[in-house]
Amino acid sequence: MARRRSAAELLDAADSAGTAIQAKDREAEAKAELEQSRPSVLPLGKILDRTSDTRELSNQHVSDLAESIAVLGLLEPLVVDRRGRLLAGGHRKAAVFVLKEADPTAYAKQFSNDLVPVRVVDFDAEENPDLALQVEVTENEKRRDYTPGEVRALAERLRDSGYADVKGRPAKGEKALRPALEVIIGKSIRTVRRYLxxxxxxxxxxxxxxxxxxxxxxxxxxxxxxxxxxxxxxxxxxxxxxxxxxxxxxxxxxxxxxxxxxxxxxx
Structure with missing residues (x-):
């Protein structure tokens, strides 16, 4: 005969179930907000950081993104709240700043009049930090899935700009194609190889x-x-x-x- 659970155990189970339901609700709300977000542009200097950032940036990732953005532009817009606070795209934003400083000509070509593509989600991140965090998680998990044909087209543009199909570690001054594509499309090197x-x-x-x-x-x-x-x-x-x-x-x-x-x- 199964042991009858105590009142404390029943309360714990109910609390866990309630927490799981709330998490699902936040996820659904974040997805709905992203789907309703509107495309726009903002001056780079007007895109603000949240008071509490959740992701530590990788300098190498930022550098690799800056190089690819110089050639391809910003393929995935930044996501901001109604006040211009960044919700998702910390590495992309940092890469745009790096490009502006390192290669002003490429920056001006990709971001005319200093305007950066964004998607505006209509809520205030300071008033709803839980939703802001969930939007960040959802956007990073649901990033656009590129087709093999789109990946090959991106590869051609990178090759035309000096990226090379090299095996192993690239030589000094040489830019390797496949790792760059891995960063851009968010897929493994094996998937990139298969797509190419x-x-x-x-x-x-x-x-x-x-x-x-x-x-x-x-x-x-x-x-x-x-x-x-x-x-x-x-x-x-x-x-x-x-x-x-x-x-x-x-x-x-x-x-x-x-x-x-x-x-x-x-x-």
């Missing part, structure tokens, strides 16, 4: 045409790959969706690397 669809490229460029490898077998595989890639180029020669165009650019780069590998094998 570079597994096949790495498998080809890692091939060694000497040593223990069978040179004839490798060359045959490369020629087959060359044929398939050429077939793709012909099939999608006409402009298509942004995602297809991005893939076609990757195919073109891979074809060049395959051609180079075949020439080395022949030489």
């Amino acid at each position: 669809n570079t597994d096949i490229e790495e498998s080809v460029t890692d091939v060694r045409l000497s040593g223990t490898e069978d040179s004839n077998t490798v060359a045959t595989s490369l020629r087959r790959l060359q044929t398939e890639l050429t077939r793709w180029q012909k099939a999608y020669a006409e402009p298509g969706t942004p995602e297809l165009e991005s893939i076609t650019k990757n195919v073109t780069r891979l074809l060049k690397r395959v051609d180079t590998a075949l020439k080395k094998e022949k030489g």
